[in-house]
Amino acid sequence: xxxxxxxxxxxxxxxxxxxxxxxxxxxxxxxxxxxxxxxxxxxxxxxxxxxxxxxxxxxxxxxxxxxxxxxxxxxxxxxxxxxxxxxxxxxxxxxxxxxxxxxxxxxxxxxxxxxxxxxxxxxxxxxxxxxxxxxxxxxxxxxxxxxxxxxxxxxxxxxxxxxxxxxxxxxxxxxxxxxxxxxxxxxxxxxxxxxxxxxxxxxx
Numbered sequence: 001x002x003x004x005x006x007x008x009x010x011x012x013x014x015x016x017x018x019x020x021x022x023x024x025x026x027x028x029x030x031x032x033x034x035x036x037x038x039x040x041x042x043x044x045x046x047x048x049x050x051x052x053x054x055x056x057x058x059x060x061x062x063x064x065x066x067x068x069x070x071x072x073x074x075x076x077x078x079x080x081x082x083x084x085x086x087x088x089x090x091x092x093x094x095x096x097x098x099x100x101x102x103x104x105x106x107x108x109x110x111x112x113x114x115x116x117x118x119x120x121x122x123x124x125x126x127x128x129x130x131x132x133x134x135x136x137x138x139x140x141x142x143x144x145x146x147x148x149x150x151x152x153x154x155x156x157x158x159x160x161x162x163x164x165x166x167x168x169x170x171x172x173x174x175x176x177x178x179x180x181x182x183x184x185x186x187x188x189x190x191x192x193x194x195x196x197x198x199x200x201x202x203x204x
Contacts, residue, residue, distance in 0.1 A: 018054045019076040021084035021164040026131050028053050029163040032080070033127065050077060084164040088172055091141070095160040098141035099153075101169070112136050112145055120174060130170055131158035137173050 018024055024032075035041065035049045048062050051073050055062075065073065091100045102108060115136050119129040126133065135154035139145060157166070 015055050015057060015073075017051070017073055017076045020079050021082075022086070022162045024054070024084075024163045026134075026158045026161055026163055026166050029084075029166075030127065030130070047074060047077075050080070084167045086164045086168045088168055089165070092138065092161070092165060094138075095156055097156070099138040100141055102137040102139060102145075103172075108137075109145060116173065126170065126174065130166060131155070131161075133173060134161070134166060134169055138169070 018028075031053050032050055035046055035053070038046075041049070048059055051057070051062050051070075052059055054077065055073065062070075088103075089101065090103065091098055093099075102112070116133060119133050119136075120126040131154040132150065134157050135150050136145065138153070138157065140148050140153060
């Protein structure tokens with residue numbers, strides 16, 4: 001959405017404001033969450049900072065908007081009242097690069113499981129580490145886990161992947177985490193029984 005701005009900073013400037021979750025990156029989403037959770041900010045300051053994130057304008061430029069322009073920008077943020085969500089996909093194009101989604105338990109290795117456990121201990125850590133979690137399960141096309149630079153992929157995801165798809169994937173991987181834990185515990189129980197039988201045979 002574009003809002004026509006007339007102020008002392010730049011005459012007749014058209015500001016592009018993001019007006020849907022699919023336009024918001026993970027980095028911007030985390031900034032917005034931080035603003036909303038800041039107890040030291042009043043409602044006006046919260047609105048100003050959020051508009052700054054969604055428009056790319058600094059606070060000084062936001063404060064120079066007319067009441068009408070400011071109101072139009074605020075109207076564009078109505079989408080923030082709804083939770084971001086989308087349909088799960090087998091692959092995604094991020095910054096013109098293809099990434100394939102790990103969707104089956106059989107395709108997850110121990111390293112991925114352990115990294116997921118470490119990065120998603122609670123809700124806050126899951127949000128904070130969202131980009132890295134996604135980088136574990138969104139594999140660059142033609143690569144395998146452990147054979148690409150995780151930090152580079154996480155950075156690419158954080159700055160270019162939309163939060164709508166990111167949240168959907170994060171919830172999917174969180175659910176996968178529970179299934180992985182169950183599978184892992186069942187495997188350990190199976191190995192334990194196998195070892196016990198082997199020990200009994202040796203005693204005989």
